[in-house]
Amino acid sequence: MADKKPRYQLLKRRCLDQGVLFEDPEFPAEDSSLFFSQKPQVSFEWKRPHEIVNNPEFITGGASRTDICQGDLGDCWLLAAVASLTLDQKLLDRVVPPKQNFQENYAGIFHFWFWQYNEWVEVVVDDRLPTFRNRLVYLHSAEQNEFWSALLEKAYAKLNGNYESLKGGNTLEAMEDFTGGLGEMFDLNESSSDMYATIQKALQRRSMVGCSIDISSSAETEARTPSGLIKGHAYSVTGLQEIKYKGKPVRLIRVRNPWGQVEWNGAWSDNSAEWKMIDTSEHRTLNMVSKDDGEFWMAFEDFCKHFGKLEVCNLTPDSLYGDSTRKWNVSVYEGKWQKGSTAGGCRNFPETFWTNPQYKLRLHDADDGKNDSTLMIAILQKNRRKLRKEGVDLLTIGFAIYKAEPGDDHLPEEFFQFHASVARSKSYINVREICQRFQLPPGDYILVPTTFQPHHEADFHGDGFSIMSDTWLMKEKSLSVLQTAFLKCDNDNSGTISSYELRSAIEEAGFQVNNQLIQLLVLRYANDYMEIYFDNFIRCLVRLETSFTLFLVQYITYKTLLNTYEIRILKLPSKNIQHL
Incomplete structure (x- = not known):
């Protein structure tokens, strides 16, 4: 199970206080964690690193691509991504938190972070690993006493259900889970x-x-x-x-x-x-x-x-194009293809195509010096690897984009009988995520993500990236205010702020919070070392603004239901964040 709220320090402290080594009840040292259909031909023995070698190390001489050696599991796609991850220390530290070891305060527990559907989640594992004749069965390092890569693979297997679920895949899948890219x-x-x-x-x-x-x-x-x-x-x-x-x-x-x-x-x-x-x-x-x-x-x-x-x-939509980083407007969609209502299939099925989920897109202005605006669309199937044990596999998916009028929010069946798409995915394919870049004139559009066949069910996550117009750039100025507030409290220029500095940074951004709320925010957004990265600082403020706005709406609704006309306006901060 992946946790949005960090649990590692709490579980580790509990084990140290009780004098026991952690045993993960959510991913036990049993066959259910190894496979769901193909039982290994030989029996594996689960061992902790100190039962395999005399001097286990988490990382020896720094993590490198030579630490990635494939075992008896067809997950080369994952290992290729891990090897690439080692080329960037900051990215690696985000996924594989440093200062983990088998010596000081060792409790048999380790943790890793993965990007899942627009946020970072923590995965905690014990260090029992499958072995055969005292050698690791799956991913291992060239150094026999180094175990970070084997434990990372175990955490990713837990995230996806079991080790067998990692067989076969696309390198991009793991790369995106390691970076949010x-x-x-x-x-x-x-x-x-x-x-x-x-x-x-x-x-x-x-x-x-x-x-x-x-x-x-x-x-x-x-x-x-x-x-x-x-x-x-x-x-x-x-x-x-x-x-x-x-x-x-x-x-x-x-x-x-x-x-x-x-x-x-x-x-x-x-x-x-x-x-x-x-x-x-x-x-x-x-x-x-x-x-x-x-x-x-x-x-x-x-x-x-x-x-x-x-x-x-x-890491950004601009990475391969142009020499400067532009400002991007990001739209996030959560949806579901539901049999009988929203699983209409592709254009080959005109009777049901129009029932697919539809999402409004607006391209404000053309790119600098051009007539068209850049748009990137990414559609991702959720949890399909984890559902393999239930006989579920990746669906064949794609999408189409239609020109719309400003007032169009959902296009009817008749529209699709007389209008062709202005852009669409290059092909329908059975991968976790499809992503494509387009150049389209400014205006309103409707995005229609679909499965190839109708009546196929799945949850999906979508992202739309478009160049920000001047209007969006005005809103972007609020981000610079937040960045200034963050940097003002980042006294050691580490790229993080201490949890003790969070209140000052939040107040600098224009919010007033009490002690109880600060405690909750630290639990939710600080890492194990009580540090807060800038991206989590932004998420913290987004959550605050959303909560304040929701409170205001609920307050007005409550007063209306009581038949009163007293409406007290909860003043939102003047330096609040908008549409991030």
Whole structure:
């Protein structure tokens, strides 16, 4: 179970006070945590790290991509994302809180954070791990006494129901869960010649990048090619570099196989002749190490020739486009395809298509110097991996966008008989999330997310990103006020404020709160070290404003029901946050 309210410190303190090691009742050391359909051929023994090695460490010498070695579970998509996560210390610390260990105040309990449907949630686990003959069965580190990656995999398995639920997936899924970012997919066979620049910008802007080789049938899954690459297998992109070779520039790309072995054997592979033809300084620049660790360099042209799909998880919608960060308006949708009412299927089913959920979009202004406005749409199926044990799998989903009039909120059946969509998803596909970027004239639109077939049920989450107009930018000024309030209380420039400074920051932002409310806000938004990040500070203020507004509405409603005409206005702060 994932927790919106942190429980780690409370559970750990309880174990320390009682002198016991934590045993997670929500994810027990039993077969139910391992599988829901395919029982392992051998029996596993659950062991704590100190029962496996004499000197267990959470992280040894800093977390790195070499700590990611795949075990007997088909979750290479997850491991490729974990390897990318290690390239950015701040992102890693958000998911894998530091200062966890097996020595000081050890209680057999660890915790991790994942982004789920627009907020960070905590997952707490005990450190009992499945083993066979005293070796970890699933994800493990190259260092036998290092356990952070194995425990991270366990926490992610708990989040999704069990280990078997992690079999097969899309690297973008885990990348988004690690960052709260926005995923985009590129076809290397169709993409333009500037793909090198796209990847370069992605890595420079802390985006996470993965790749894979397409397969034509399930029989090709994890088939090894003559060049040493694995089909239908997730890789992570960890570097990009241009060097001089025989007096000419050569573009190289560094790729990692989460197996921790099996590498490319063509040009620029570990033992290829090309390395003997370049200066030793280039070796140092590329940090070239010739060993079978799953990581290798290859010419960028060969990369585009052999790999078919590139996945990029952007921390902002702007990461790959332009040199400056623009202001974005984000619209969030929560919906459900319900059989018999809102599960109408795609346009192939005109009798029911109009019954699908519909959402109003408004593009205020064109992008600077252009006639159209940028719009990004992302539709995500919720909890499908967790529901696998009930026989539920990913649905084939897509969406369409229709031009609408200002007064249109829900388009009737007749509308769709005479109007075509102005934009739509490139295809219908059975993935957790589909995301696409469009250029459309300013105006009003209706977004219609659908399953391919009618009568298929699922909960979904949607995000719409559009460039902010001057109106939105005026509202954005309130964000700068909040940022100023936050920085004023961030005395050590750490990017966090102490929970003891929260009241001052909230009052600086224009709210007045009492001690009881401060205590509740600290419990909800502070981390285990009683620190509050800026994003949680914003969420705290959004929750405060929403609560104040709701109180005002309820107060007026209550007074109206009593047949009185006394309406006292609860004054909202002048420096409040709007539409964030």
